[in-house]
Amino acid sequence: MKSLYYRVFLITLAVIFASSVLGFLASNVYYHMKLKPFNDDKLVAIAENMRLYIESEPANMERYLRNAAALGYEIYVTDGQGESHFYGKKFRQQDLDDQHVAAVLGGSVYHGVAQFPNKPFISGFFDNRLSNTVGVPIRSSGKSYALFMRPDVLLQFGELRIFFALIGLLTIIVSILLFLISTRYIVKPISRLTDATKRLAQGNYNLRLTTRRRDEIGQLASHFMTMSRELERVDLARQQFVSNVSHEIQSPLTSIQGFAKVLAKGELSEDERKQYASIVEGESRHLSLLSKQLLQLSTLEQGEEALHKKHFPLRGHVRQVADMLQWQMEEKELLLKLSIPASVTVYGDEVLLQQVWSNLLDNAVNHIPRGRSIEVRAEEGPTHVNVSFKDTGEGIAPEHLPFLFDRFYRADRARERASGRTGLGLAIVRRIVQLHKGNIEVSSSPGAGTQFTVTLPKL
Numbered sequence: 316m317k318s319l320y321y322r323v324f325l326i327t328l329a330v331i332f333a334s335s336v337l338g339f340l341a342s343n344v345y346y347h348m349k350l351k352p353f354n355d356d357k358l359v360a361i362a363e364n365m366r367l368y369i370e371s372e373p374a375n376m377e378r379y380l381r382n383a384a385a386l387g388y389e390i391y392v393t394d395g396q397g398e399s400h401f402y403g404k405k406f407r408q409q410d411l412d413d414q415h416v417a418a419v420l421g422g423s424v425y426h427g428v429a430q431f432p433n434k435p436f437i438s439g440f441f442d443n444r445l446s447n448t449v450g451v452p453i454r455s456s457g458k459s460y461a462l463f464m465r466p467d468v469l470l471q472f473g474e475l476r477i478f479f480a481l482i483g484l485l486t487i488i489v490s491i492l493l494f495l496i497s498t499r500y501i502v503k504p505i506s507r508l509t510d511a512t513k514r515l516a517q518g519n520y521n522l523r524l525t526t527r528r529r530d531e532i533g534q535l536a537s538h539f540m541t542m543s544r545e546l547e548r549v550d551l552a553r554q555q556f557v558s559n560v561s562h563e564i565q566s567p568l569t570s571i572q573g574f575a576k577v578l579a580k581g582e583l584s585e586d587e588r589k590q591y592a593s594i595v596e597g598e599s600r601h602l603s604l605l606s607k608q609l610l611q612l613s614t615l616e617q618g619e620e621a622l623h624k625k626h627f628p629l630r631g632h633v634r635q636v637a638d639m640l641q642w643q644m645e646e647k648e649l650l651l652k653l654s655i656p657a658s659v660t661v662y663g664d665e666v667l668l669q670q671v672w673s674n675l676l677d678n679a680v681n682h683i684p685r686g687r688s689i690e691v692r693a694e695e696g697p698t699h700v701n702v703s704f705k706d707t708g709e710g711i712a713p714e715h716l717p718f719l720f721d722r723f724y725r726a727d728r729a730r731e732r733a734s735g736r737t738g739l740g741l742a743i744v745r746r747i748v749q750l751h752k753g754n755i756e757v758s759s760s761p762g763a764g765t766q767f768t769v770t771l772p773k774l
Contacts, residue, residue, distance in 0.1 A: 331490065343438050346439075370455065380400075383403075389466070390463070392453075395416050407442070416450075427447050428449055443468070447465060448463040511539065625662070626661070628660050632665070637676065648685055649685075654691065655693040687706065690705045700771050700773060705764060706765055711761070720741045722739055
């Protein structure tokens, strides 16, 4: 497997190479379009000065051209009839057409530098071929000559070429080294995250990562720590859930097993037999209810695809739930007040939302003392509908409120277990409300009653 350092090194080389090629192409295009005509005009001006001096001092022509070549110029002089002389460094290619020589002898100026072919990877500035020169006509000692010249780049700029080549080479080498060293600043935290991922996969959620950085790596480490803590919480919740389910199942099974053994002995009176059989039946019902609610929670975890939403009036929906609990309220002499306008409608799954109202109202009926009251109120806002269930019971201690919607949580375990409740009702309520993109809140204090408020969006 290729390491990240190796990949960074290859990418760095590729970037430097691509940048160099693109930079050279852009510079070469600029040379051909802007600098080449300017260079041609400058060389023509120098050649004209040479012509003026030679024509004014024809006796010094030979010495002057040798001195000019020594100063950094490549010069070719010809009369077009076989007499030709080169001064300075040799041209790499002597590719000058006779027609260009004849044109210069006829009085024209040759612009070979400006007319040099445009090539993407070849710069004419360094190509010392004879065709890549400028030419002017001269007369010396009564004869006509054609003078072609160009600068000897190696002689004039040889040291600068080495200097700039060293700058470029050292820049590339130092850039690569610094880039690889600085890459550790990026790669090292990623390596730590990789190791943390391995430990996380092994079930070790107690991770500590450096999150002091303020860049994307720091944010990633921070989010990773948050994910680790959440996974730890979920794992603990799963373990607690399994423990609770095992306990909830084991308790009734133990009772059923024990009383079944007693019933099997046959040494019981009729009243004892009926009592024990009644206990077995009650525990069986508890197991059945527990399995149904666990199955429902599993179904609700599938998400919104389990919902069948539609618009329906809220008042009749809650009234239907109240009718089902009427006999319990009459038995405890409870007063129910419905403050739900007939115009209020909600959008959701009728069956599931009915279970929400049923659970909340049933909780209130079972937990408040005889002779108290319950009020169900609905308020319709611009974007949401609020439905509250408020009772005048004894209230709930503050330390219990954060855990009321947890699975199997009971504020009064002895009383709830005796009533046959599973501790899953409010967990189911919260999940149904969440599937409707809503929210449920509880407020209570000892002696002041309890209020559950369900907020559902209007769609």
